[in-house]
Amino acid sequence: MHQMNDLRRIDLNLLVILDALLNEQHVTRAAERLHLSQPAVSHALARLRDLLGDPLLVRAGSSLVPTSRALELMAPLAEALAQVQSLLAPNTFDPATAKRTFRLAMSDYGAAIVLPGLIRTLRREAPGIDLQISHASREGMLEGVLNGDIDIAAAVFPEIPNELRSTPLFEERYACLVDRSSLPETGTLDLATYLSRPHVLLEMRGSGTPEIERALTSLRERRRVAVSLPHWRVAPEFISGTDLILTVASRALRDIDESTLVVVPPPFEIPSFTFVLVWHKRRGGDQALNWLNERIAEGIKR
Structure with a gap:
């Protein structure tokens, strides 16, 4: 019953302010985010501290650091506010007028x-x-x-x-990009050639590239990486006129210059993703x- 009484003392505006404070960890930035004055946010923080019986945010230099209790509140608070927003949103969505x-x-x-x-x-x-x-x-x-x-x-x-x-x-599969003149006479890559040549490694965050290394590990093989980079747009430029091999998701190779470059299948099985x-x-x-x-x-x- 005591907890219910506490909840009745907290209005939705206080929860919105608490969410902004926990995300910004700075009173002034939270006030700017909410289009409120800094004193109003400070007053709300004082009320929240009193109502919840916890400091919630403690000063560390120029920032405010959330307490363990505040960290526990962040995810459920964000979810509760999202549910309220969804509840109050109009029943219909008009893309032509939506902002x-x-x-x-x-x-x-x-x-x-x-x-x-x-x-x-x-x-x-x-x-x-x-x-x-x-x-x-x-x-x-x-x-x-x-x-x-x-x-x-x-x-x-x-x-x-x-x-x-x-x-x-x-569903995506992998393909290899090589200089056309560097291909063996067969016009394909065999495993021995693949392993003997240097490679371009794309360490793209969110990409599927770890699957290539896992596939090689299952064969108890490794490739030599001569160039490692975090984006693929410039990678094809490295391949032309060299013996480098780029193994990447096939959709990334749709617009290559086919006069000098060629796309061929990998010489070993790499699971699609x-x-x-x-x-x-x-x-x-x-x-x-x-x-x-x-x-x-x-x-x-x-």
């Missing part, structure tokens, strides 16, 4: 696949919807969706937490998010 900002996370490979069709659709059907695109590791993307920092993540996820929903976009969209289950009632997911799937470059 929303969605935060998407993906690798540059994912961006090349997802964004061209999606952005054209948004400009045509929903000009008031804006996108914020970020780049993170697979783990970082999932964490962002879990804590509410990201609305949708698009990548290869071997494991997806139970709190999240996902939908497959396409599924590229998926991921979002939080608590967002299931968000019609705008559901609409955006459908537009992403429809706009994929096939």
Whole structure:
């Protein structure tokens, strides 16, 4: 009963302020985020400390550090506010008049696949919807969706937490890019040639590249990496006129210069992978998010 009385003393505005404080960890920034005055946010923090019986945020230099109790509150508070927002949202979503900002996370490979069709659709059907695109590791993307920092993540996820929903976009396979003149007379790559040549390694966050190393490990083989880089757009330029080999998702090689470069299958089996969209289950009632997911799937470059 005491807990129920405490809850009755906390209005929704205080919870919104607490959420901003826990995310910003700075009173002034939280006030700017909420379009409130700094004294108003400070007063709200004092009320929250009294109501919850915890300091919630303690000063460390110029920042405020959340207490263990505050850290426990972050995820359920974000989920509760999202549910309230969904409850109060209009029953219908009109893309032509909607004004929303969605935060998407993906690798540059994912961006090349997802964004061209999606952005054209948004400009045509929903000009008031804006996108914020970020780049993170697979783990970082999932964490962002879990804590509410990201609305949708698009990548290869071997494991997806139970709190999240996902939908497959396409199945992808690997291919090798080589200089046409460096191919053996057979016109294909055999395993011995593949292992004897230097390689370009793409350490793209959110990509499927670890599967290549796992496939080689299963053969008890290793490849020599001569160039390692975090993005694939420039990689084909390294291949022309060299003996380098680039092994990458085949969709990344659609626009290469076929006069000097050639795409061939890998000389060993690399499992294909599924590229998926991921979002939080608590967002299931968000019609705008559901609409955006459908537009992403429809706009994929096939």
